[in-house]
Every structure is written in C-alpha cells, then in structure tokens.
Amino acid sequence: MKLFVCQACKNILHFENRSCGRCGHQLAFMPERQTLSAIEPVGEGFRTLADGGEGRFFCANAEHDACNWLLEAGETAGFCRACRHNGTIPNLSDAVQLAGWRELEVAKHRLFYSLIRWQLPVKTRTEDPQHGLIFNFLADDPAGQQKVLTGHDNGLITIALAEADEFERERRRLEMDEPYRTLLGHFRHEVGHYFWDVLVRDAGRLDDCRAVFGDDSLDYGEALKRHYDAGAPPDWQDNYVSAYATTHPWEDFAETWAHYLHIVDTLEMASEFGIEIDPPADQIGGLTARVTFDPYVAEDFDTIVHAWLPFTFAMNSVARAMGARDLYPFILTPPVIAKLAFIHELVREGGPDKQAVLAPEIEPQQDQEEVGAA
Template structure:
C-alpha cells in the first residue's frame, strides 16, 4: 500500500483509517483515484457506521466495491460478531485492492464470479469450513478472533495464519479457474504443480490422515501445498500477493534504494520483470524479519523461497501477465 496522506493536513494516514488522528478530518478511500479524500467530497459506503468501512461508493450502489462482494453477512446478534465482521471486511478490502491493482477480473465468461459468505458457527449449527467453490469464498467468522486463529495455527503446525492470508489463498482457487483451467497454460501447470485431475477429496483426506508429517520443503512453499496441485497453486498465488503488496508498501518508505529498485517499486503489481521483483523481495523480507526479531517478535515472513518455489511463483506471475495482456 503506497503512502496515503490526509488531504487536509498532509499527515500520513493508514489504509484503514476513517479519520485523521492529527486534524480530525473524516476520510474516504476513493478506489477510482486509489487515494484517500475528504469524506465531504465522496459518497460513503453504507457500512461505514456499522463496521467502519472507509471506502467510497457511488449512486449505482449503496455499498463500496469491496462490501458489495459479500453475499452473506454473519449473524450480528452480538457485539462480538460485529467486531469480528469488521476485521474480516477490513482484510477483504486489502484483498480487493490487490485484485484491482493487478487488474484481474472478478468474473469469468463461464459466469463464475468472486463472492463471499461470512458465516458464524452458531447460525449454521455446525463448524464452518473456510473454502472456495466456483468463485464463492466461505469464511468462518471465528478466523477473525486472534486467540482462536492462533490456536488453529499451532494445531496445524502453520508458520503463518492471518485473515488476509486466508483471503489471498482462497481467491487463488478462483484464479486457477480464471487464469489456468481451459487455457494453454494447463500443460505447463501440470509439469510444474502436478496433475490436478487426481481426486481432490481423497487427496485432502490423505493429507490430514498422514502419520508422517515430514514434507519436501525444497519443492513446496508450505506443508499444506503438498496436499494437491490446486492447494499448491493457491498457496503460491497467495504468496505472490504477499510479495507485490509488501513491495508496494516499501515503495513509499524512507529506504535507501538504487535506481533499479526504485523502478521496480514504481508499481510492483504491474512489474513485468519477475527476477527484479524477487531480488528486491529477498532484501525486503530479510529486513522485515530482522526488525521483528529486534522487537522480540516472530519473523514477519517465515518462509524460504527455494528455486522450485521461485519457479512456481514465476508461473503465477506469467499467468497474471497473460490474462492482463488479453483483457
């Protein structure tokens, strides 16, 4: 996220802010300008008062481009659920921003389109499984509860588990369908990721029932990526979004960079030079981890990008470039 500035007092503000802490100006993020503007100059999303959505909308829809993607909202019977939903939508706005900056389609010719069901366990009467089906992403509201999410992260031996990470992973499944399936990329996909036609349900069951939890960290970005080629793609797609989004943030930080790095950071979402992106990411992720350790915190990016994983990331980048060039 490039640096945002309050239009009234020129103070730096965060992407999530609805008001400037310096001057009190009410703020709205205008997606058309990709910048914050005064709330007096734009139409607020209908969810602004309820969950502090700080995005603008227009006369065609009461909800902003991110909120209108939510098909089902959770049960709002409790203040806790409202607070958790606020966190979910906040993360989803980051995802929506990623997709807009990458110029990726939100729908495909088959009719599938991105939508979200944000569900709570007490309404369903059974545990909600976060997942994806033909563009519809289901998110368990409890994933916004830090304690519950951390417990699941530890139980599943995951080095990283965030709301935004979930969204980026699940939307990756949609973009396998949109960018790879039924395209000229399907053959190289199978060479790199494996044969996705093997039974998905059986593969996941085998993964969860494995007694031996060792896995090939040279070939996969995460243990879960080993379960099935679709999950390998989704995990890799999510990491590509992690990379370009973080580099976009780095573009406006007071860093000492050479001219080539500054060119790459001009718009990492649209950068065509994959090696330039990865070279810069190596330096940025190392710096983030060192800073976190100085604060006594865990690594911000606890992953190692091997040559095989870099190749998979490169394939994701090529698939995005191909789709963008054809649109």
C-alpha cells in the same frame, strides 16, 4: 499497500484510516483512483478533495463502520466494488459477530485493493450466477453441532467468523503446526482458487499450469485425506512454499498465489517508506536491495524476488532482535520461485475480461440472522 496524504493538511494517512488525526477531515477510499481522499459534506453527498468531485456517497456498509469506500460516481445507494461481492454476513445485532465481521472486512478490502490495482477480472454472482465471486462470512452453530470451515467452491468463498478471534486463530495455527496464519492470508489463499478457475482453467492455460504445479486431475478428496493422515513429505521445502501446498496442485497454486500477493503488497509498502537494504557486513552484495520500484507494475519477476529476499532477511532479523517470530518464515527455493514467476505472468496477462473488475455492480447482501445460515 500505499501510504496516503491528506489533501487538506498533508498528514500521512494509512489505508484503514477513517479520519485524519491532524485536521479531522473524514476520509474515504476512491477505488477508481486507488487513493484515500479527504471529504467534505456537500448537499446529501460529499466532495472529494483528491479530485474536487462532488455528489459522492459511501458504501452501504459504512453504516456499520465496516467500509469506508465510495460508490461509483453517479451512484447514490448500494455497495462498493469490494462489498458488492458479499453474500451472507454475520448477525449484526450480535455485538461480537459485528466486531468480528469488521475485522474480516479489513482483510477483504486489502485483498480488493490488490485485485483493483491489477485490474483482474472479478465478476459478481449477478454477472455470473454460477461462478461469480461471492463471500459468505459465517458464524458457527451456537449449539456447537456444526463448525464453519473456510474454503472455496466455484467462486463461493466461505470465511469462518471464528477466525476473526485472535486467540482462536492462534489455537488453530498451533494445532495445525503452521508458522503463519492471518485473516488476510485466508482471503488471498481462497481467492487463488477462484483465479485458478478464471486465469488457468477458463483461459486455456491448464497444460502450462500443470507443467509447473503438477496434475490437478488427481482426486482432491483422497489427496486431502492423505495429507492429514501422513502429513507433508520430509523434503517438502525443496519444492513447495508451505507444507499445505504439498496436498494437491490446486492447493499448491493457491498457496503460491497467496504468497505472491504477500510479496507484492509488502514490497509496495517498503517502497513507500523508501527502504534500502545495504548491510555493511555484506561484502559480496548478496543482501543488498533498494526497494524503490512499484512491484504492481514490475514486468520482470526477477526484479521482485531480488528485492524480496534481502528484505525478508532484514525484517526477520529485526523481529528476532525483539524476541518475535519471523515475519516471513518461509524459504523460497528455485522451484518455488519458478512457481511464483508463473503467477506473476498470469497476473500480468490478466485474462480475457480484465476490465470486468471496473464495472459497477450491486450484489445483494443478507445477514446471517435473516437467512438463517449456520
């Protein structure tokens, strides 16, 4: 993730900022330029100070304070590149559900920042009715008869609204004995399943992927039951990035995909701050790194991992000094690094329709009360 600069007053801005704290200018994200722009009203629309353009309009979800992205140039109504992938959203007449949905949208927009930077192929359900990427944000049945489970099915990603509650998310983390559980992690993991379909199965890379992650033709239901009955093998850290990754090759791929996105986006932010790791106590150079490159365009994965390992050692050490848990509580062994390198290769290649993410498309959005979803 980048830091941004207000074009009106040169103040430092962050991705989620809606207005500049120094000059008060309203801010909007321009996905085609991947930048946050100060804007000024002009007629019925806005002028973007980042490029001097006029006649720009906000995504329809700005009305609910759930999005600050601009529509494509020339569009006056509808949804932005991120929100056109929404299917069912929570009941917006419920203040608690509305607040939860806003939290989910923060994570979803960070996900789409990465997908757009890589120009990965992402189709809507309008473009591909069978496998287009669509998000359903669902609340549990008020009667308590049915709990929503986060998951993926042929491009349909269901996100449980309950996960937006920090206390509930922590309860689930402890119940499942997980070292790490975030909304952004859910989005990155579930979209990994979508890109397995797009970049592996549909792109003719099954054999290559199986050579790294194993045979995905194994019965998924049986594998899931075995995992929850017996847990991960005791030596799982030798070959997997997480215990859940041991469940099935599909989950191994999705977990590795999520970690690759964690790594790249975090390193970009470290680069934006000019972070350099050079501990005086390190006399052999194993913990030295200068994060001065753009990981989104790095050709060689070794460049990324050689910066990431010292950086995680440093930030985990700082977290411990404050009595907090490690920010990145995972071990990257050589087999795991090889899996991450495979993801890096897939992302660099992008797939047969890499530019599809740039094509404007409006996907209908309905709230949960309107469609009567559980």
